[in-house]
Amino acid sequence: MSEFLDFQGVSKRFGAIQAVDQVSLEIKKGEFFSLLGPSGCGKTTMLRLAAGFEQPDSGRVFLDGRDITDLPPNKRKVNTIFQSYALFPHLTVRENIAFGLEIAKRPKKEIGAEVGAMLRLIQMEDQAHKKPAQLSGGQKQRVAVARALINKPQVLLLDEPLAALDLKLRQRMLIELDMIHDEVGITFLYVTHDQGEAMSLSDRIAVMDSGRIEQVGTSAEIYETPRTSFVAAFIGDANFLEGKVTRLVDAEYCRLSIAGLPEVICFNDKSIVPGASLFLSIRPEKIQISRDKPETSPLRNIMPAKVEDVIYLGSTTKYWVRSGGHRLQVLRQHFRFFLDEKPIRWKDDVWVWWHGDDGFMLDRFRSGDEKLISAPPQKVGEE
Amino acid sequence: MRKKVREGLLTSPSFVWLCLFFLAPTILVVVLAFRPPDPYGGIGRGWTLATIRSLANPYYLAIAWRTLWISLVTTAACLLLAVPSGYTIARASQKTRNFLMMLVIIPYWTSFLIRIFAWRSLLHPEGLIKKALVALGLVGDQASLLYNSGSVILVNVYTFLPFAILPLYAAAEKFDFRLLEAARDLGAKPFAAFRRVFLPGIRRGLLTAVLVVFIPSLGSYVIPDLVGGPSSEMLGNKIAQRVFVDRNLPHASALSVILILAVLAPLAVVLFMQRRKGKVEINLSEGL
Amino acid sequence: MRRSRLPFVVTAAVLVFFYLPIAILVVNSFNASRFGGSWQGFSLKWYARLLHEPEIWTAARNTLLIASTVTAVSLVLGTCSALALHKFAKSRLQRAHYLLIYTPLVVPEILMGISLLMAFVAAGIHLGLFTIFLAHVTFCISFVALVVLARLQDFDDAIIEAAQDLGAGWWAVTRRVLLPMLVPGLAAGGLLAFTLSVDDFVITFFVAGPGSTTLPIRVYSMIKHGATPLINALSTILLVLTFTTVTVSQRLSRSPLREGT
Secondary structure, eight states, X not given: XXXXXXXXXXXXXXXXXXXXXXXXXXXXXXXXEEEEOOTTSSHHHHHHHHHTSSXXXXXXXXXXXXXXXXXXXXXXSEEEXXXXXXXXXXXXXXXXXXXXXXXXXXXXXXXXXXXXXXXXXXXXXXXXXXXXXXXXXXXXXXXXXHHHHTTOOSEEEEESTTTTSOHHHHHHHHHHHHHHHHHXXXXXXXXXXXXXXXXXXXXXXXXXXXXXXXXXXXXXXXXXXXXXXXXXXXXXXXXXXXXXXXXXXXTTEEEEEETTSOOEEEEOSSOOOTTOEEEEEEOGGGOEEESSOOOOOTTEEEEEXXXXXXXXXXXXXXXXXXXXXXXXXXXXXXXXXXXGSOOOOTTOEEEEEEEGGGOEEOSBOOGGGGXXXXXXXXXXXXX | OHHHHHHHHHHHHHHHHHIIIIIHHHHHHHHHTTSOBOTTSSBOSSOOSHHHHTXXXXXXXXXXXXXXXXXXXXXXXXXXXXXXXXHHHHHSOHHHHHHHHHHHHHHHHSOHHHHHHHHHHHHSTTSXXXXXXXXXXXXXXXXXXXXXXXXXXHHHHHHHHHHHHHHHHHHHHHSOTHHHXXXXXXXXXXHHHIIIIIHHHTHHHHHHHHHHHHHHHHTOOHHHHHHOOGXXXXXXXXXXXXXXXXXXXXXXXXXXXXXXXXXXXXXXXXXXXXXXXXXXXXXXTTTO | OOOOSHHHHHHHHHHHHHHHHHHHHHHHXXXXXXXXXXXXXXXXXXXXXXXXXXXHHHHHHHHHHHHHHHHHHHHHHHHHHHHHHHHTTTSHHHHHHHHHHHHHHHSOHHHXXXXXXXXXXXXXXXXXXXXXXXXXXXXXXXXXXXHHHHHHHTSOHHHHHHHHHTTOOHHHHIIIIIHHHHHHHHHHHHHHHHHHHHHOOHHHHXXXXXXXXXXXXXXXXXXXXXXXXXXXXXXXHHHHHHHHHHHHXXXXXXXXXXXXX
């Protein structure tokens, strides 16, 4: 599989804001690729650069080997699903879907046949005569998808297509989009701020922030081995600890010293030398918590802690504990009937531990990123 | 560059037309005020300040003053009637609102002259209103309801009231009436809430209403001509008289300059206020 | 919360105020009596008399001729103007353009009338139906432009992008998407221009020549030269015509974008 949609060093500025900053991205043919990030990160601009509604200030865009940077949108073999669907209000469902083929001046018989096939695909044959104003949100979305797919574009661009739908509908459309991608096999470029959508649908994800790409990888790569604090904090939750490498322990592990905590062992995937200072990050669900001290083991990091906050969520409980001056978030799933155990409560003394494989070291840490993690406010006043 | 060409192409038809038939003629009027009149009607040769200086006359001052105060009274009366109307209509249900606004707009769509004529008949010494008032003993048999400043103001208000209601209704529609409830909750009496919360809340509409009544009212011509008398002559009448009766075009121009200045003054004030506060656009198409 | 009755009373009074003179006018047009003060029986004689006034027919013909041509021209000019104002909204040219479009609406008609008269006199153009046409287009452009602009601002710009995305060049976009969606706005603007032209008096009075009358000018001279009841009849006819026009215009200007939901 070759690079199919290729951004080479594209930049775009709007007034004082650098929306996209020297971004290079290669999307493979047939992939379901997501651009994930908060509002204003530049993902929508990237989409519009691919569609042709914006011209990059610098850099080029390639599609299937051809340089399409200077092509206007109507000449690109690319179609867009807009966030507001942008269905033509004065045309019926049938006419909306047929639009692209009519512009291309295909023979009437062909158009009739293809539109019919599309209507069957989206199961709206008996609504073909209706106008968009008479359709529900989900129906409008399906018409938008049909209208785009009928032109057999090389890439389908989707701009937060599920944002306007309510929760149940969104879940259903997620499955439908996935099915359509599997059936049709076209490259999808999907833009969203919702990590759940991105992770469940995509073959690969690019996480963006402030016009730059933070990390590109599969859902698992992004979740389990985030490279920067932004990615770690934007997707799921994370704990951050600042420390220094003290020594290497064989080829795979190293030891870190962190202020206030006993020495920590960590998987060394970055070939770091002793003396280097860095940030260690651990996902809350990888930390265990209990009243009794666990058995020691060479690859386990065990430390005492005091519980500061508890939030019971039904299948899981979130704990915030303080150990050696650091505040850690722990997520615990209840494997047994919860009320059978003696529950861990506020101000209890507990032990927390995690396996050396489960921590990861970050390439880049920004203190502002910690605000992305939801947490209860620090206590006002003392006991 | 293609974008600029397209912009130029789309803009030029209307732009050129309006420069040619609106901007240039207006400038011409100001220029002609500096010319002497030709004794046979028309425009004389050469330049002079005499035409303009002849305006510094108590006679013209009186006309200008009368034009001003009639317009002010008209505007005040229109506001007094339009604010409660806009308020009532905006509080009604959607369907009633549209219906009521249609009712307000329909008289506006009928011929302007006809409406004035209708009042002329009504206010006529032999007309209905006079008869009704005499029957009620409110006026004497000799009293004339027509051909005075009062009738001019009345018909002015009648003509311009829809123009005042439209923007006030548009502003009231956007007003969040729960603010009034909040004010009452905090102890304000109904009228105080109205004054302190509602009126400031619709001030854009108030400003638009004032402008669309005051400025056209300054230029009233037909109304004082048909229902006003010699004692209620306004600038408009004088200008028309100079053009059609006296055939003194430069003098008419000079009077027009006064009118232009009188019209520009409130607009300049508004523009100045806008620049200080940022963008407070007056949207005349509201309600269209 | 107890609401004061006062605003409601004022509104009702205002509506009565609006319709009273019109109602009396209409009633009097069927009044056999010459003077509006007393009712002397139902009669259609004034309508009959109206049909035999050749001057009125000439004036009506002129008015319609002018109004139709004015509507056509101001629709084109006004729509181009609205498109420019909407598409290139932030440029300096458009700010000047907007000012130019906006000002005729706030300027009293008499100023426009006299300035056009001076201009025609100075340029040596003979005053007649043509000058009336030119004058009417001048103030209609602004109204049409603002109505169409308001409709354009309701537009979802994504729809134009969607059309381009599906392969339409600028002509196909205009023909297949932009114009069809604008039609209600164009119709409303056109009707507005038509009614304004038919109804205009002051500006027309200034720029009309001796041989060219329009209905409003005719009505004016009828009023000035004696209050004949013919005016009542003529007025009622005009009232009915404009009322029908307005109702049609309102139906057409109901945006298709808001229908349904």
